[in-house]
Amino acid sequence: MEIFREKGAVSHESTMTLKELGLPPHFRRLVTGRLGQSGLFLEVNGKYYLSEKRVKQIEEQRLTRQMTGDDREKLVNQRKSGNDMSAVQAEELTKKFKDFTAVDHVSFNVKKGEVFGFLGPNGAGKTTTINMLCTLMQPTEGKATVGGYDVVREADEVRKRIGVVTEKLIMYDQLTAIENLKFFGKLYDVPDHELNKRAEELVKLIDLWDWRNIKVSSFSSGMRQRLNFVRALIHNPKILFLDEPTVGLDPATARNIREMIAKLNSDGCTIILTTHQMEVADQLSHMISIIDNGKIIALDTPENLKAKVGPEATLEDVFIKLTGSKMRDAPKKERFVMPHRFGSVRRRFR
Amino acid sequence: MKSPLKILRHSLVIAWKDLTEFRRNRITLIFSLVMPILMMGMFGLIFQDSISALNNVPVGMIIDDVGMYGEQIAEMVRDISSNSDSIRVIEVSTRTQAKEKIFSAEIKAVIIIPHNFSSSIQDQTQAKIIIVTDPSNPAIAQSLIQFFNGMINVVSDQLSQELIETGMPYFNSEFVVNPISINVESIVSGEGSSFDFLAPGFIAMNVMMSGLTALGAALARERESGTLDGVLMSPISRTSIILGKTISHTIRNLLQGGITIAIAILIFGITIRGNPFLIVSILILGTISFLGLGIVATAIAKEQESAQLVLGLLQFPMMFLSGVLFPVEQMPSILQTVSKVLPLTYAVDALRKVMILGVGIEAIITPITILIILGVVTMTLGVPLFERAVKK
Numbered sequence A: 001m002e003i004f005r006e007k008g009a010v011s012h013e014s015t016m017t018l019k020e021l022g023l024p025p026h027f028r029r030l031v032t033g034r035l036g037q038s039g040l041f042l043e044v045n046g047k048y049y050l051s052e053k054r055v056k057q058i059e060e061q062r063l064t065r066q067m068t069g070d071d072r073e074k075l076v077n078q079r080k081s082g083n084d085m086s087a088v089q090a091e092e093l094t095k096k097f098k099d100f101t102a103v104d105h106v107s108f109n110v111k112k113g114e115v116f117g118f119l120g121p122n123g124a125g126k127t128t129t130i131n132m133l134c135t136l137m138q139p140t141e142g143k144a145t146v147g148g149y150d151v152v153r154e155a156d157e158v159r160k161r162i163g164v165v166t167e168k169l170i171m172y173d174q175l176t177a178i179e180n181l182k183f184f185g186k187l188y189d190v191p192d193h194e195l196n197k198r199a200e201e202l203v204k205l206i207d208l209w210d211w212r213n214i215k216v217s218s219f220s221s222g223m224r225q226r227l228n229f230v231r232a233l234i235h236n237p238k239i240l241f242l243d244e245p246t247v248g249l250d251p252a253t254a255r256n257i258r259e260m261i262a263k264l265n266s267d268g269c270t271i272i273l274t275t276h277q278m279e280v281a282d283q284l285s286h287m288i289s290i291i292d293n294g295k296i297i298a299l300d301t302p303e304n305l306k307a308k309v310g311p312e313a314t315l316e317d318v319f320i321k322l323t324g325s326k327m328r329d330a331p332k333k334e335r336f337v338m339p340h341r342f343g344s345v346r347r348r349f350r
Numbered sequence B: 001m002k003s004p005l006k007i008l009r010h011s012l013v014i015a016w017k018d019l020t021e022f023r024r025n026r027i028t029l030i031f032s033l034v035m036p037i038l039m040m041g042m043f044g045l046i047f048q049d050s051i052s053a054l055n056n057v058p059v060g061m062i063i064d065d066v067g068m069y070g071e072q073i074a075e076m077v078r079d080i081s082s083n084s085d086s087i088r089v090i091e092v093s094t095r096t097q098a099k100e101k102i103f104s105a106e107i108k109a110v111i112i113i114p115h116n117f118s119s120s121i122q123d124q125t126q127a128k129i130i131i132v133t134d135p136s137n138p139a140i141a142q143s144l145i146q147f148f149n150g151m152i153n154v155v156s157d158q159l160s161q162e163l164i165e166t167g168m169p170y171f172n173s174e175f176v177v178n179p180i181s182i183n184v185e186s187i188v189s190g191e192g193s194s195f196d197f198l199a200p201g202f203i204a205m206n207v208m209m210s211g212l213t214a215l216g217a218a219l220a221r222e223r224e225s226g227t228l229d230g231v232l233m234s235p236i237s238r239t240s241i242i243l244g245k246t247i248s249h250t251i252r253n254l255l256q257g258g259i260t261i262a263i264a265i266l267i268f269g270i271t272i273r274g275n276p277f278l279i280v281s282i283l284i285l286g287t288i289s290f291l292g293l294g295i296v297a298t299a300i301a302k303e304q305e306s307a308q309l310v311l312g313l314l315q316f317p318m319m320f321l322s323g324v325l326f327p328v329e330q331m332p333s334i335l336q337t338v339s340k341v342l343p344l345t346y347a348v349d350a351l352r353k354v355m356i357l358g359v360g361i362e363a364i365i366t367p368i369t370i371l372i373i374l375g376v377v378t379m380t381l382g383v384p385l386f387e388r389a390v391k392k
Helices: A009-021 A052-065 A069-080 A126-133 A155-161 A177-187 A192-205 A221-231 A251-266 A278-284 A302-309 A315-323 B004-024 B026-046 B068-083 B095-103 B117-122 B138-166 B173-177 B194-225 B227-232 B238-266 B276-300 B304-321 B333-341 B343-357 B361-390
Strands: A002-004 A030-032 A042-044 A047-049 A086-097 A100-111 A115-119 A141-146 A162-165 A239-243 A270-274 A287-292 A295-300 A336-339 A346-349 B057-063 B087-091 B109-113 B127-133 B180-186
Touching: A086 A126, A086 A270, A100 A126, A100 A141, A100 A270, A100 A287, A100 A295, A115 A126, A115 A278, A126 A141, A126 A239, A126 A270, A155 A162, A162 A221, A177 A192, A177 A221, A177 B004, A192 A221, A221 A251, A251 A270, A251 A278, A270 A278, A278 A315, A287 A315, A295 A302, A295 A315, A302 A315, B004 B026, B004 B238, B026 B194, B026 B238, B057 B068, B057 B095, B057 B138, B068 B087, B068 B109, B068 B117, B068 B138, B095 B109, B095 B127, B095 B343, B109 B138, B117 B127, B127 B138, B138 B173, B138 B180, B138 B194, B194 B227, B194 B238, B194 B276, B194 B304, B194 B343, B194 B361, B238 B276, B238 B361, B276 B304, B276 B343, B276 B361, B304 B333, B304 B343, B343 B361
Parallel strands: A115 A270, A115 A287, A162 A239, A239 A270, B057 B087, B057 B109, B127 B180
Antiparallel strands: A030 A047, A042 A047, A086 A100, A086 A141, A287 A295, A336 A346, B109 B127
């Protein structure tokens, strides 16, 4: 069974038909093929029309069907357990860019003190989800709370509590390491005396003490990446979003960063880790979520995920089994080329 | 809602960071300082001693003389005024009044027929016509001087012809050769040069250019480098970002303006007569207004490329039609009308009057008011537009 969410070529024509039929607008969603489901639907010219709510139900069933009984229970629990124990909570979070849905009614829950591995192939919707949680993007639908605050209505409260390490390094080339740290610290209202101490501590932590007063423009990429990592820590955030924190680093530095992540976590910091390095995710995460085509397709502990695939399976095996072995393009924001599900139709965005 | 104090503190942090970057980036620093000097030197030499066509230029006339010669000259000026498009004469009673009118740009020069004009001719001593010009606009001033020189020469020649024909013995040969002479006075001490005209123009133009492109360029650059996300993810108000940019650009513009003025004084020998405080105020006001305009223009055009086009569309007419390079009075009347809707016209006008004529605030109320209105309107629109532009 296929469910079409986009108002694509087919549904456009179909909504016309719906209008002609004089049906209320919530019948817009359409399902083609065999339904095999009971419930109210309309058949017009070999296509089936159902209500929005019904489509959601079917999807949920499809999603849960892919999992074993335990997972299903866990998923249901995860979704329900929106309580004080959760650091991040996403409910039906959706982001649409024109008629492309990057993140599609995603719901998950990250417990306080957890390392949450957020995995997925390129263009699956990872970064968009993280951007919404970091208040950089506004969700089209659904809601999310971070640290108990709504990411749209209480964005500033969220911002105070999160630290974000992005793949794109956030630092000013013309400033020194210390100046960069202090600049961002001041934006977070870290008091001056504390800021000096903290900036120096962090520079020492990443072995840049001798370079602290040198312009960042002369730093090597590894040095920049280390600085970018501690920049996110300057205001002592309770929740950390890490996007590929160790990619491109030499083995020793990568290990240092991994150890730092583990240390931060043992100090009570909740960490949402996005990476393509499966070993890193496996090693650090308590929970793994795999997102593909804007939907969460797996949510479990790394051990359980691996056990399901085979006794000797790695997380990589799990990942490839779930997302397929085809190569994918990372969609670019400016010119979006997205293979449409109808194969022949390719649509361009923006 | 954040406290204004916090917004201000964050904006100062951003401004300080911007200025540190500006200071450390040598190439930007050098170019931004060399540019105005280069431009001014180039155009100053091109337009040196240039004469512009007169097109309905308002000129004041004071008739202190009661004799018949004075009346003849006055009649002639009136005649030219009503029968040609070159000048438009406005009769003024006192010198003080004329000075005020020059300051408020109602007239560009004043021709004075002194009280002893007719009696001098009768006493057979050389009579004088006084022309007072506006040095803030040397091209127009030069043309007016030439124009009146030509006119008076005709009268003077006729008179000398008549005198010779009467065959009377004259002791004063100077009087016979040239019975009427022209004395040119400047409304302020010193002589105006094309540099006097250009220096305020370039300072104002620099304020316009940097203001218009400031936020758009910074946004594009910081988005590219990723630092914009870093700033947007921090719990600061969006107003702080705009305010921070405004502060850093104001300081940059003041610095550049100061250097332009210093160079203009040292190399091109111009004289600054205005109140420095007033000059600084105009620069600050101009920066804010153009920054606001820049935010609105960039926010309306969503993509970087179209933003550049919109900005170009604003910048180029302003460069050429706002009286930076050529006096507005020299342009055809349709372009003069266009220049009236360009905000740079008012910034240049105010700055030129203060710097070169040394006028007080009362003489530049109109341009200042227009700039304040522009600043308030664009900034009010700019903050929400900016917020929308950075929201994805």
